Amino acid sequence: MSTPTPPPGCPAHRLFGPEAEADPTTLYEKLRAEHGAVAPVLVPGDLPAWLVLGHRENLDVARTPSRFSRDSRRWRDMREGRVPADHPLTPIAAWQPVCNFADGADHERLRGAVTASLERFDRRGIRRYVTRFSNQLIDAFAEQGRADLVRDFAEPLPMLVMTQLVGMPDEYGPRLVEAARDMIKGTETAVASNEYVTVVLRQLLERKRAAPGRDFTSWLLEHGTPLTDDEIIEHLRLVLIAAFETTANLISNTLRMVLTDSRFRARLSGGHMTLPDALEQVLWDEPPLTTILGRWATGDTVLGGQQIKAGDMLLLGLAAGNLDPDIRPDLTVPVHGNRSHLAFSGGPHECPGQDIGRAIADTGIDTLLSRLPDVALAVDEAALRWDTSLMSRHLTALPVTFTPKGPSTTGATPAPRETEPPVTVPASASAPVAPSAPKRSLWARLFGGR
Secondary structure (H helix, E strand, C coil): CCCCCCCCCCCCEECCCHHHHHCHHHHHHHHHHHHCCEEEEEECCCEEEEEECCHHHHHHHHHCCCCEECCHHHCHHHHCCCCCCCCCCHHHHCCCCCHHHCCHHHHHHHHHHHHHHHCCCCHHHHHHHHHHHHHHHHHHHHCCCEEECHHHHHCHHHHHHHHHHHCCCCCHHHHHHHHHHHHHHCECCHHHHHHHHHHHHHHHHHHHHHCCCCCHHHHHHHCCCCCCHHHHHHHHHHHHHHHHHHHHHHHHHHHHHHHHCHHHHHHHHCCCCCHHHHHHHHHHHCCCECEEEEEEECCCEEECCEEECCCCEEEEEHHHHHCCCCCCCCCCCCCCCCCCCCCCCCHHHCCCCHHHHHHHHHHHHHHHHHHCCCCEECCCHHHCCEEECCCEEEECCCEEECCCCCCCCCCCCCCCCCCCCCCCCCHHHCCCCCCCCECCCHHHHHCCCC
8 A cells, every 4th residue: 555655764743633733833834844845644543644735736736626536435545444434534534415525517516506506695785694693792791891702702603694694593593503613612412413403404494495585595495406405404514514613713813813913903903904904814824724634636646746646635734835935935924915825725626605704704803893992802812722623723712801882773683584483493402502521523523622
């Protein structure tokens, strides 16, 4: 069997464990110095893979599915039985009937339905939802003069907005936020949370089939390319959870930058940098996903001077590629408005919902800073902590203080929307409350930390 092999004296580094979790940026630069634009690494289970560190090489992999497929059934280690059902990567890498794992005509069929449905949204309507929910979230803590902007704002906002976009009744927004948070953090009730989301989505699908509306679920059902019920449900889940984690990270990272970098905040408040510019800067410096797993070589090839064998797994190093000295020789130089970063990947699998994510983050942060102009970090910056995994690095908390404020005049009034019957959820799939003892789950393995 042929596997990624480092030069003599340069052992492959693990992309998990204390070294990778403590300081992934330093690890990327160490790998770049030892191996160049593509480095042999080990993923959980000490399975070999290639981490793509170069910006140009990342785009090469993302844009050429004929050489680097998204179909995980090509992964040699999985085909040869080295990735058992209980392996940490199985929930991420096992093939599923979603566009993320398809190439060619099948990918075009699935991706076309998703993209066409997302493009039907009115961006002004999305921003109205964001403003409404942002004000409601801020109202919940404004009078206290303190908050945790991760728990109280960045995490719930994307899911509250996305539940509206998929056509969920209002009352299920908060419950889905808790279920998604539970799944990602990998608590002992994560399986029940997953069942809850599945039941809700399946009942949503049936209701929209009977009474379609102006929402993502109805538009998937109406699309000219017929999708099976399972395909629709899996894509609804994919959109909800991906938007939840990535947009929450983008909001948290941008707020942290505003609160800890005085020059960044001064440029923003002084009008020298717009909030959309600030978001692009953060997408360069701290992308919501640090790594994407994966691509699989369709045949023997060469990438970044490395000999890649058919069936090898490659990881797109989004954070590492954004720091590539060939394109950013001086990281202190602002990259305002430059969208050539890798935060949303590239090629045929580039994130189709990136503009919605930007709209949620932009409008939400703008609303927060307008309502709480003197918001300040409540702890020393060195006290901030992150959860780090193979694919992401996210703040665990962002405690702040500010002058207490009264409720808004707009946040408490729900926006008009069509009347829909409530979703009936079996008791076995009720929305969980966070328990004490954590346990790894499929979503924890995908996005979460230890």
